[in-house]
Amino acid sequence: MSNAVLLEVRKVVKRFGGLVAINGVSFDVHEHEVLGLIGPNGSGKTTMMNLISGALPATDGYIAMDDKLLTDLPTRKIARAGIARTFQLVKVIPSMTVLENVMAGAVFGHKKLWGHALAVYAERQLERVGLFGVSHKPTADLTYIDQKRVELARALASDPKVILLDEWLAGLNPTELQTGIELIRSLRDDGRTVILVEHVMDAIRSLCDRCVVMSTGNIIAQGTPADVLADPQVIEAYLGEDYE
Amino acid sequence: MKLTRTDVWRGVAILAVFFVLAWLPAVPGADGWLSIVVPITMYTVLATSWAIFSGPTHYVSLATAAFFGVGSYTLALGLESVPYPLLLLMAAVLGGVLAAFVGWATLRLSGVYFVIFTLGLAELIRQVFTWYQNNMGGSRGSYVFTDFTDAHIYWQLLALALLVYLVGWLINRSRLGFAIRIIGGDESVAKHSGINVAWSKIVLFMVSGSVAAVVGAILAPRFVYIEPAMAFNPQLSFMVVIMALLGGTQRLWGPLMGAIPFALVWEIIASNFPAQTTLLMGLAFLLVVFYIPNGISGVLLRWYHQARARQGVSHE
Numbered sequence: 001m002s003n004a005v006l007l008e009v010r011k012v013v014k015r016f017g018g019l020v021a022i023n024g025v026s027f028d029v030h031e032h033e034v035l036g037l038i039g040p041n042g043s044g045k046t047t048m049m050n051l052i053s054g055a056l057p058a059t060d061g062y063i064a065m066d067d068k069l070l071t072d073l074p075t076r077k078i079a080r081a082g083i084a085r086t087f088q089l090v091k092v093i094p095s096m097t098v099l100e101n102v103m104a105g106a107v108f109g110h111k112k113l114w115g116h117a118l119a120v121y122a123e124r125q126l127e128r129v130g131l132f133g134v135s136h137k138p139t140a141d142l143t144y145i146d147q148k149r150v151e152l153a154r155a156l157a158s159d160p161k162v163i164l165l166d167e168w169l170a171g172l173n174p175t176e177l178q179t180g181i182e183l184i185r186s187l188r189d190d191g192r193t194v195i196l197v198e199h200v201m202d203a204i205r206s207l208c209d210r211c212v213v214m215s216t217g218n219i220i221a222q223g224t225p226a227d228v229l230a231d232p233q234v235i236e237a238y239l240g241e242d243y244e
Numbered sequence: 245m246k247l248t249r250t251d252v253w254r255g256v257a258i259l260a261v262f263f264v265l266a267w268l269p270a271v272p273g274a275d276g277w278l279s280i281v282v283p284i285t286m287y288t289v290l291a292t293s294w295a296i297f298s299g300p301t302h303y304v305s306l307a308t309a310a311f312f313g314v315g316s317y318t319l320a321l322g323l324e325s326v327p328y329p330l331l332l333l334m335a336a337v338l339g340g341v342l343a344a345f346v347g348w349a350t351l352r353l354s355g356v357y358f359v360i361f362t363l364g365l366a367e368l369i370r371q372v373f374t375w376y377q378n379n380m381g382g383s384r385g386s387y388v389f390t391d392f393t394d395a396h397i398y399w400q401l402l403a404l405a406l407l408v409y410l411v412g413w414l415i416n417r418s419r420l421g422f423a424i425r426i427i428g429g430d431e432s433v434a435k436h437s438g439i440n441v442a443w444s445k446i447v448l449f450m451v452s453g454s455v456a457a458v459v460g461a462i463l464a465p466r467f468v469y470i471e472p473a474m475a476f477n478p479q480l481s482f483m484v485v486i487m488a489l490l491g492g493t494q495r496l497w498g499p500l501m502g503a504i505p506f507a508l509v510w511e512i513i514a515s516n517f518p519a520q521t522t523l524l525m526g527l528a529f530l531l532v533v534f535y536i537p538n539g540i541s542g543v544l545l546r547w548y549h550q551a552r553a554r555q556g557v558s559h560e
Contacts, residue, residue, distance in 0.1 A: 095429060108439045109438025
């Protein structure tokens with residue numbers, strides 16, 4: 001990767017009481033790359049995402065973007081700096097229309113639109129994620145997968161530099177998965193930086209420029225998907241010691 | 245900000261209604277039933293302003309009596325030295341400041357703490373006033389002597405109602421209004437969308453508190469003699485919550501649908517069963533929450549959408 005470093009994660013620690021969820025983790029995220037954050041369940045991937053987006057404060061260490069220290073900022077300021085995310089368990093507002101949900105991303109944050117321009121812009125984001133003709137439906141009426149799309153459209157609506165996708169591809173059928181992978185790839189082509197937490201190995205292989213592998217709060221490997229997935233330590237973390 | 249044709253017509257229609265309502269005291273024999281129209285108008289204003297904050301956020305505030313009492317006392321204590329219109333303004337400012345303080349202290353916490361704190365607040369301020377009057381003031385209450393009749397009070401409340409509807413409408417179509425709906429839907433989504441959650445809630449709570457304080461100031465002359473137990477009566481807070489919930493908080497006109505019938509029914513209850521009011525109020529609370537959780541306006545809206553859907557089908 002020859003691109004400049006966009007996001008710096010340095011010696012980050014997150015403790016929940018006595019439990020150390022993240023144990024002094026450091027890695028870089030480069031501009032315009034798709035970085036995969038992978039590892040077995042409970043390894044601290046989602047916690048790491050929460051620390052980057054500011055949903056949780058870090059216990060120690062720091063995260064910086066473009067020389068701007070994010071770690072001590074409130075969530076809203078991190079969002080305004082250009083970091084958007086989706087959630088592992090979809091978070092949309094069911095009582096609002098689909099369009100309103102998407103508009104929410106483009107009013108208060110990195111992008112500040114209002115009125116007609118906002119509606120048109122939000123509509124475009126919906127088309128971008130492949131949702132047509134549902135703008136004025138209550139979001140509660142949509143299927144789980146389509147709600148995930150709404151969530152991605154909302155994240156895109158803020159025109160983020162960095163977009164965090166927490167298992168956004170989980171639960172898609174093979175056709176949807178192909179479309180989903182194309183979609184994420186197109187985000188990188190737009191010049192965005194993507195960090196994704198994912199368990200779908202096909203997606204990791206075909207999408208990620210680099211992977212960071214976590215296990216019980218530590219980084220156990222970094223590199224191209226092919227390299228890390230061949231790493232004996234990674235295989236052991238995923239499958240246990242006896243795997244041949 | 246653009247006004248559509250519908251907005252303009254709606255505005256004209258509402259102004260016309262208020263104009264007609266303003267003539268009520270001129271109707272022969274109005275003096276008798278103004279004594280019920282004044283409380284209805286009062287509750288409408290209180291419940292509507294309550295819902296501006298509590299409707300979208302789902303934070304149930306029981307502080308109405310606290311703001312109301314602060315407003316009443318602002319008027320009672322200042323009447324001899326400060327011009328009346330300025331006192332109303334002072335009440336608004338004090339109500340807003342009190343709301344800002346309560347909001348700053350509690351709105352970061354979850355809803356339950358907020359409810360308890362607001363209920364306790366009215367009681368706390370009441371005790372402070374009682375203590376002050378017992379130890380410093382010399383008497384328990386204060387006299388409020390003005391030339392105001394019920395008609396004067398009614399007109400002031402009507403004007404305030406118009407102002408509240410205007411402010412509520414402006415908020416609803418503003419970024420703040422959108423922000424508060426997102427906050428009510430999911431606070432973490434709001435934060436991740438760049439919304440200043442605490443600030444948005446505090447501003448709306450201040451609007452609500454200001455209005456309740458002004459209502460308290462306007463009503464004070466009607467009591468003639470005010471004392472802490474009256475000005476900070478917790479029953480007022482509960483009444484406002486029931487009316488707003490009965491009417492429904494999803495639309496600005498919702499609380500009106502609750503205030504009118506409930507105030508009327510309450511008049512009958514209070515005169516026939518004065519000893520059982522608390523019991524009946526609790527019962528009303530349960531009935532509303534169980535049977536019409538979205539309020540009367542919610543039911544009306546559902547019928548309206550169903551009727552439209554049926555029409556849509558028959559057209560095809």
